[in-house]
Amino acid sequence: MMVAPAHADPKAQIRGDLDDTLRAQLVRAVGEADGAPTNRFEARRRARSAVEAAEALLRSEGYYQPTLDDVVEGDENPVAIVSVIPGRRFLLGPPAIEWIAPEPERGAAAAAAAEVGLTPGDPGRAVDVIAGEGRIVAGLTRRGYADAATQPRRVVVDHAAFTVQPTYRVVSGPMVRLDGIRLETEGRTRQNWVAGLAPWAEGDRFDPDKVAELERRLLDTGVYDTVGVALAPADQTNPAGNRPVVVTLADRPRRVLEAGITLSTAQATVTTGATTSVTGGSAVEAISTWYNRFGRADTLRWQARIATIDSRLGVDLSLPHWRRPAQTLKLTTALVNENTDAYSRLAATVSADLQQRIGKTSWISYGVGLDVGQYDESRFDPVTLAPIRMNRDLAILTGRAGAYLDRSNDPLNPTAGYRFTLNVQPTAVAGDDTVLFLRTETQATLYRPVMDRTVLAGRIRLGSILGGDELTVPADRLFYSGGGGSVRGYGYQDVGPRLPDNTPRGGISLFETSLEVRRDIGQSFGAVAFVDAGAIGFDEAPDLSNMRYAVGVGARYKLPFGPVRADIAFPISPREGDPTFQVYISIGQAF
Numbered sequence: 001m002m003v004a005p006a007h008a009d010p011k012a013q014i015r016g017d018l019d020d021t022l023r024a025q026l027v028r029a030v031g032e033a034d035g036a037p038t039n040r041f042e043a044r045r046r047a048r049s050a051v052e053a054a055e056a057l058l059r060s061e062g063y064y065q066p067t068l069d070d071v072v073e074g075d076e077n078p079v080a081i082v083s084v085i086p087g088r089r090f091l092l093g094p095p096a097i098e099w100i101a102p103e104p105e106r107g108a109a110a111a112a113a114a115e116v117g118l119t120p121g122d123p124g125r126a127v128d129v130i131a132g133e134g135r136i137v138a139g140l141t142r143r144g145y146a147d148a149a150t151q152p153r154r155v156v157v158d159h160a161a162f163t164v165q166p167t168y169r170v171v172s173g174p175m176v177r178l179d180g181i182r183l184e185t186e187g188r189t190r191q192n193w194v195a196g197l198a199p200w201a202e203g204d205r206f207d208p209d210k211v212a213e214l215e216r217r218l219l220d221t222g223v224y225d226t227v228g229v230a231l232a233p234a235d236q237t238n239p240a241g242n243r244p245v246v247v248t249l250a251d252r253p254r255r256v257l258e259a260g261i262t263l264s265t266a267q268a269t270v271t272t273g274a275t276t277s278v279t280g281g282s283a284v285e286a287i288s289t290w291y292n293r294f295g296r297a298d299t300l301r302w303q304a305r306i307a308t309i310d311s312r313l314g315v316d317l318s319l320p321h322w323r324r325p326a327q328t329l330k331l332t333t334a335l336v337n338e339n340t341d342a343y344s345r346l347a348a349t350v351s352a353d354l355q356q357r358i359g360k361t362s363w364i365s366y367g368v369g370l371d372v373g374q375y376d377e378s379r380f381d382p383v384t385l386a387p388i389r390m391n392r393d394l395a396i397l398t399g400r401a402g403a404y405l406d407r408s409n410d411p412l413n414p415t416a417g418y419r420f421t422l423n424v425q426p427t428a429v430a431g432d433d434t435v436l437f438l439r440t441e442t443q444a445t446l447y448r449p450v451m452d453r454t455v456l457a458g459r460i461r462l463g464s465i466l467g468g469d470e471l472t473v474p475a476d477r478l479f480y481s482g483g484g485g486s487v488r489g490y491g492y493q494d495v496g497p498r499l500p501d502n503t504p505r506g507g508i509s510l511f512e513t514s515l516e517v518r519r520d521i522g523q524s525f526g527a528v529a530f531v532d533a534g535a536i537g538f539d540e541a542p543d544l545s546n547m548r549y550a551v552g553v554g555a556r557y558k559l560p561f562g563p564v565r566a567d568i569a570f571p572i573s574p575r576e577g578d579p580t581f582q583v584y585i586s587i588g589q590a591f
Helices: 020-030 040-060 106-114 128-144 191-197 208-220
Strands: 006-010 013-015 030-034 065-074 078-085 096-098 148-156 161-173 175-183 224-231 242-251 255-265 267-271 285-291 299-307 309-318 326-340 343-357 362-379 388-404 418-431 435-451 454-466 507-522 525-537 548-559 562-571 584-586
Touching: 013 020, 013 191, 020 040, 040 065, 040 078, 040 128, 078 255, 096 106, 128 148, 128 161, 128 208, 175 191, 191 208, 208 224, 299 525, 525 562
Parallel strands: 013 078, 096 161, 175 242, 267 584
Antiparallel strands: 006 030, 065 078, 148 161, 224 242, 255 267, 255 285, 285 299, 299 309, 309 326, 326 343, 343 362, 362 388, 388 418, 418 435, 435 454, 454 507, 507 525, 525 548, 548 562, 562 584
């Protein structure tokens, strides 16, 4: 048996010469009822109830002399009606503030009064009067009066002058000056480290923005489940007249063990779990993460990965707010066994980087890295035009400078804005070869809504090596292209010229570009059509004469944290050894 859903009718009809905005407000205020009234008594009851709701709405909007009548029409099918003549709208008079002792400093009082935001002659709306009171308290709070509060306001409605004049009664309380940090937590975090994050000095005037900034700095570390930062109550003021700020922290689990697996064929790459491989191939990976091991919101991460391309055993340490707020020190060391079609290497690596956050999502970084290992490289002999194999023991010292600017509206599913990345790496090579060169790489992405539910996304990536050549630059520092993160439809490193034995030939310059049309379908799904292109060159300037192209389509399924992406891409004019197509499955958009 099927039951028809109940039909909601307006509790009463609104009649009168009203503007559309006021009529809509009255309809919402009167509300709805389940079905029409069954008799005139019920209709009369509804009309009278609707009159009360309408009168309250009109008064809140500044209509203090309305004419309202409850009317019932019809006998068999009675209709409840409210007849409305709103009358003249009352206007705001000059607001006044009555300070309840102790009064704030003259400058703070004047500044807070200036923030009331009420203009005499504007409509006398209740919501505006109430909001003005809130702005007074907020203005006092920003100027150090943390305990500012209000007493019941007086509002004089002058029916002869048609004005509404509010008088606010405000208790500012004493000026509050800040003391240090009082840490209340059972975790490992050290109080002196938290105190070093406070953006104020002892004796500074209370500023809620500075207290909120401390909370944001603690949240940015990512090692706490909850963070609480609040001014201590007034009765905890110390003998010097300062009040501490109380910090409460709840640590996340101190150790987290993750595992992941990546399965790859010539046609597909599917990733699950915590795997972090970005080079392709199959991999099994385990990661053990220790949080707050040293009591300063640090993250210590152990990684073991066995892979067809990039196997490694390593550890990295992240120390947020190192020596200054928003600056993170990252220390990394690893044993790496990398085996690609173009080269293989067995090396020990160490690096140290400082990253300074700018705003919420942008940063600059600088640091140094050292790689020492054996390199087995496939190269091209320009004299004999034959492939050659080079085995070298090299030590590579790299300076690292980078910048990331994010002005997009979402980290995983951007629909507007742009992003820009720049990396500059001056590099010195010693060992079986000696060479100095500068490796630069930049990428820009743009997101533009072009119509309802459709976004046009574009990407361009450029790279160049200055001061080195194809034979002297270590193979892992050359540019390669192809795969899910660059030109889809081609295998890893498969874009660009190849050696006579079909081995990928790394280059001195790089050019890549992508264009996507993203279309939402319903609430949970989306579709994508894209074109990717890329080229590897052997001069410092990118060479566009050997461009490779691919086209494809994809589907998106939206989850609360971002979309799941599935793309299929087809290379245009594939060469011998190129796959017919490639499938990519991951979380987040391609760029």
